[in-house]
Amino acid sequence: MNMMTEYWSSLASLLGVLAFCQSLLQLVFPPELRFLCLRFLNRLFHLFSSYCYFDITEIDGVCTNELYNAVQLYLSSFVSNNGNRLSLTRALNSTATTFGLSNNDCIFDTFGGATVLWEHVVIQRQSQALTWRPLPEEKRGFTLRIKKKDKSLILHSYLDYIMEKSDEIRRKNRDRLLYTNTRGGSLDSRGHPWESVLFKHPSTFDTLAMHPVKKQEIMDDLRDFADGQSFYHKTGRAWKRGYLLYGPPGTGKSSMIAAMANYLSYDIYDLELTEVHNNSELRNLLMKTSSKSIIVIEDIDCSVNLTNRKKKKKNKYNKGDYCDLETSRGAGDEDGGNSTITLSGLLNFTDGLWSCCGSERIFVFTTNHIEELDPALLRRGRMDMHIYMSYCSYPALQILLKNYLGYEETGLDSADLKQLAEVVDKAEMTPADISEILIKNRRHKHKAVSELLEAMKTRVERKLKRGSLRQETEEEKRALESPEGGSESDFEQSCKKEEEIEEKMK
Numbered sequence: 001m002n003m004m005t006e007y008w009s010s011l012a013s014l015l016g017v018l019a020f021c022q023s024l025l026q027l028v029f030p031p032e033l034r035f036l037c038l039r040f041l042n043r044l045f046h047l048f049s050s051y052c053y054f055d056i057t058e059i060d061g062v063c064t065n066e067l068y069n070a071v072q073l074y075l076s077s078f079v080s081n082n083g084n085r086l087s088l089t090r091a092l093n094s095t096a097t098t099f100g101l102s103n104n105d106c107i108f109d110t111f112g113g114a115t116v117l118w119e120h121v122v123i124q125r126q127s128q129a130l131t132w133r134p135l136p137e138e139k140r141g142f143t144l145r146i147k148k149k150d151k152s153l154i155l156h157s158y159l160d161y162i163m164e165k166s167d168e169i170r171r172k173n174r175d176r177l178l179y180t181n182t183r184g185g186s187l188d189s190r191g192h193p194w195e196s197v198l199f200k201h202p203s204t205f206d207t208l209a210m211h212p213v214k215k216q217e218i219m220d221d222l223r224d225f226a227d228g229q230s231f232y233h234k235t236g237r238a239w240k241r242g243y244l245l246y247g248p249p250g251t252g253k254s255s256m257i258a259a260m261a262n263y264l265s266y267d268i269y270d271l272e273l274t275e276v277h278n279n280s281e282l283r284n285l286l287m288k289t290s291s292k293s294i295i296v297i298e299d300i301d302c303s304v305n306l307t308n309r310k311k312k313k314k315n316k317y318n319k320g321d322y323c324d325l326e327t328s329r330g331a332g333d334e335d336g337g338n339s340t341i342t343l344s345g346l347l348n349f350t351d352g353l354w355s356c357c358g359s360e361r362i363f364v365f366t367t368n369h370i371e372e373l374d375p376a377l378l379r380r381g382r383m384d385m386h387i388y389m390s391y392c393s394y395p396a397l398q399i400l401l402k403n404y405l406g407y408e409e410t411g412l413d414s415a416d417l418k419q420l421a422e423v424v425d426k427a428e429m430t431p432a433d434i435s436e437i438l439i440k441n442r443r444h445k446h447k448a449v450s451e452l453l454e455a456m457k458t459r460v461e462r463k464l465k466r467g468s469l470r471q472e473t474e475e476e477k478r479a480l481e482s483p484e485g486g487s488e489s490d491f492e493q494s495c496k497k498e499e500e501i502e503e504k505m506k
């Protein structure tokens with residue numbers, strides 16, 4: 001008991017001494033002097049430290065600091081792999097989740113061999129300043145710690161790099177738009193010649209069925225283009241690229257365009273040439289497109305008479321009102337007058353001076369009949385890459401089987417696969433045809449494969465039959481046409497026979 005009393009009394013006298021010292025300190029060292037001392041110590045510390053620090057606050061005065069937002073987005077791109085405690089956000093109507101550093105958490109980053117430390121600093125705001133807009137209750141910011149020797153690298157390149165990266169992430173996270181030119185060239189309420197809708201096409205290079213080597217080549221080309229600003233600048237070329245997609249209907253030309261847009265996070269401008277009246281309207285449309293976009297003209301062979309030939313083009317595949325365009329607008333204004341679009345107008349659109357307004361644009365033309373296009377339109381520099389979208393090959397079929405039936409996970413009968421590999425090239429089926437069969441039977445994998453195999457075999461048989469019948473007819477025709485051949489009525493008979501074959505094949 002005595003011990004306890006002694007303990008309490010010595011504690012009380014110690015506290016008394018402390019209180020006395022504190023009031024003495026207050027008297028000798030007023031707060032101003034203490035603050036100065038602290039500042040001095042701080043300066044001394046920084047003088048001998050090899051690090052320097054930068055504060056990037058969320059709000060600079062009353063304006064939002066763009067750099068803060070950029071750093072937040074930039075860090076979100078790799079923080080998910082490194083951080084232990086993360087903040088998660090998702091904007092309204094967005095499908096992307098954004099990771100962020102939690103309050104007062106740190107993360108290291110490296111750039112050009114320099115290691116930097118980012119700290120997310122969150123402190124409560126003491127009082128609301130008198131501003132025209134209410135400030136958040138918390139004061140947020142990032143503190144960047146770098147080595148003094150890296151200062152110039154970080155300030156000159158790293159921050160620009162962060163701004164660029166954040167732009168890219170922002171574009172990726174936002175929804176893409178699909179534009180189409182307004183009917184008859186009229187302007188919308190904002191005086192814009194393009195109308196837009198949200199573009200949510202699910203096609204990606206993963207889902208696209210084509211040979212993986214070819215696919216990779218296209219992806220590399222697109223990536224080189226998107227990252228090639230300095231290259232295009234250095235070589236004095238306009239920052240644009242043209243792709244011509246050609247091949248039979250249903251081989252994935254439109255799917256490829258969607259995959260390109262999703263891959264690069266570009267908007268799409270789907271140009272309906274039939275709604276454009278003349279070259280100057282075409283130029284105006286081009287000027288109103290934004291950079292980082294894909295400008296598409298589908299079925300270019302059917303859209304307008306692009307051969308500049310005097311004779312009117314005969315369209316093999318009638319595609320409705322596309323085909324009579326030249327007729328309906330009064331063909332004959334071939335030399336670039338104001339009443340119709342001409343080949344030279346289109347060439348100017350793709351690589352004339354006007355095509356360089358804005359930058360980072362991709363032109364994609366599609367056609368089912370490359371042979372009907374004017375060589376001027378096809379030359380490299382205008383259409384830099386010609387991509388043949390072929391009938392389904394075995395590597396492409398494997399992608400479809402994987403997408404539609406989950407083929408890789410569960411595996412299919414190897415004998416079936418072997419047979420598919422044998423007939424797929426001969427069958428000449430489009431990915432669209434194959435997709436249809438697979439969709440129909442997607443719940444029954446083995447039925448899907450056997451039906452597909454059946455369809456392919458039938459096609460091969462029909463092709464063989466057609467080939468041999470045609471050969472027979474050719475021989476008969478040749479016999480009839482020879483000097484000792486038969487009469488005209490025999491020839492007519494042979495034609496009739498060919499028609500019969502066609503009928504049978506149908």
Ligand SMILES: Nc1ncnc2c1ncn2[C@@H]1O[C@H](COP(=O)(O)OP(=O)(O)OP(=O)(O)O)[C@@H](O)[C@H]1O
Pocket residue numbers: 207208209210248249250251252253254255256368389430431432433435
């Ligand atoms: N290469 C492919 N990979 C994956 N799916 C494909 C492919 N080709 C076609 N398809 C499927 O077939 C459908 C039609 O294809 P798409 O419209 O892309 O072909 P297209 O070549 O543009 O045809 P068209 O020349 O008639 O416009 C697509 O919705 C897609 O489901």
